[in-house]
Amino acid sequence: MDLRQLEHFVAVAGEQSFTRAALKLNIVQSGLSASIRALEEELGVALFIRTTRRVDLTPTGRAFLIEARRVLAAASDARRIVEEMQGLHRGTLSIGMIQGIAPLVDVAALLGRFHTACPSVDIRLIAGDSLSLIDAVKTGELDIAFTQFLGSPPSGLNAWMLACEEMTLVCPPGHRFNGRTDLMLSDLTEESFVDLGADWGTRQLIDRHFAESRLTRRTGFEVNDLSTQFDLVAHGLGIALVPNAVIPNAPAFGTARLAGPEMCWELVIMFAEDHQRHPASAVVRRFLDLVRDSVIVLDEVATSAAE
Numbered sequence: 001m002d003l004r005q006l007e008h009f010v011a012v013a014g015e016q017s018f019t020r021a022a023l024k025l026n027i028v029q030s031g032l033s034a035s036i037r038a039l040e041e042e043l044g045v046a047l048f049i050r051t052t053r054r055v056d057l058t059p060t061g062r063a064f065l066i067e068a069r070r071v072l073a074a075a076s077d078a079r080r081i082v083e084e085m086q087g088l089h090r091g092t093l094s095i096g097m098i099q100g101i102a103p104l105v106d107v108a109a110l111l112g113r114f115h116t117a118c119p120s121v122d123i124r125l126i127a128g129d130s131l132s133l134i135d136a137v138k139t140g141e142l143d144i145a146f147t148q149f150l151g152s153p154p155s156g157l158n159a160w161m162l163a164c165e166e167m168t169l170v171c172p173p174g175h176r177f178n179g180r181t182d183l184m185l186s187d188l189t190e191e192s193f194v195d196l197g198a199d200w201g202t203r204q205l206i207d208r209h210f211a212e213s214r215l216t217r218r219t220g221f222e223v224n225d226l227s228t229q230f231d232l233v234a235h236g237l238g239i240a241l242v243p244n245a246v247i248p249n250a251p252a253f254g255t256a257r258l259a260g261p262e263m264c265w266e267l268v269i270m271f272a273e274d275h276q277r278h279p280a281s282a283v284v285r286r287f288l289d290l291v292r293d294s295v296i297v298l299d300e301v302a303t304s305a306a307e
Contacts, residue, residue: 001042003075006068008035009047013065016054093283094124096133097146098201100226100246104163104267105146105295113294114287121283129224130201137270143284145270148201150208159268160291161298165243167205167263169256172236178254185213185261192220194229194238202265206241209263 011021012032022029040047047061057065093114097107111123126142133145138154146162153159169188171177177187196203210217220238223229226246233240234252243265247255269291271284291297 001039003072005035005039006072008032009039010065010068010072012036012048012055013057013061016056018055091281091283092122092124093118093144093287094126094142095144095146095287096126096128096136096142098130098133098148099127100243101146101267103245104165107146110287110290110294113290117290118283118286129197129199130204131199134270137272140272143271143281144287147268147270148205148265149268149270150201150204150266153270156272157270158273159270161266161268162291162295163245163265163267164298165245165265165267167241167258167265168244168247169239169258170230170233170242170247171239171254171256172234173251173254175239175254177239177256180256182259183256184259185210185215188239189215189217192218192238194221194223194232194240195219196226196229197222197224200224202242205263205265209261213261 008021008025011025012018015021015024018029018032018036022032025032036048043064045060046058047064049056049058095107095111101107107125111125114121115123128136130147130149133142133147134149134154134157136142137145137157149159169177169183177183195206198204198207221232223232226242229240229242230248230253232238234250241263247253269288271288
């Protein structure tokens with residue numbers, strides 16, 4: 001008895017026809033019939049009642065079907081485990097990340113541990129804005145993205161929240177807002193902002209809160225990196241709202257806190273899922289295991305209602 005015979009038996013039982021089962025298995029009907037006869041001879045019992053119109057299982061055949069399906073499922077699981085283990089010894093892990101997450105997640109340390117565990121897997125790391133990274137995960141260009149995100153993940157993607165940072169106002173040291181703890185968004189409408197680009201999650205978060213409060217503000221400068229954003233603020237060219245953890249520890253800045261509304265910047269790790277809602281590959285699963293072991297996962301972001 002071998003797995004192929006069991007596959008033949010299950011196919012005939014499911015189709016209740018040698019002809020349809022042969023078509024499904026893409027083998028000649030005479031070969032399928034011979035396989036089933038050999039199985040019955042080995043077991044010393046009839047598994048099917050054959051008539052001119054259909055093929056039915058005998059009582060023994062019905063009992064044998066349960067075990068045959070169990071054995072085939074176990075064999076499939078065993079093959080999958082072997083394939084996954086082989087996958088950890090080759091391939092590529094592509095990771096994207098936004099700027100400024102080092103105070104919250106030590107990506108370099110995670111990659112070092114992953115490389116030690118899976119030295120044959122090539123690691124590709126790129127930086128970008130939130131929208132481009134999420135799109136790259138959706139298209140499969142990236143396996144994983146450390147990114148800031150609003151709302152629910154797109155269909156087919158999952159996200160774990162790794163940090164929830166208060167948004168803090170950064171200003172020059174001599175600014176009238178420096179040291180305040182009671183600022184409202186309405187206090188900021190006359191100020192000039194140094195903003196990140198529109199594709200950045202931080203910018204989207206700020207814009208959304210102002211829109212929900214039915215307030216407008218002025219962007220004096222739009223940049224695409226945190227270093228330039230802080231430099232412009234330090235030289236008195238505007239103010240900025242940034243996650244508290246990314247503010248440099250330097251005397252060149254003043255800070256102020258918002259009294260309301262609450263504005264939380266959320267860092268997530270986003271990845272694709274298969275149809276069973278599992279990470280899409282063994283390599284990705286291994287890296288996510290390292291993340292869970294090394295970083296406190298605050299929450300699993302709610303999946304899209306469209307799923």
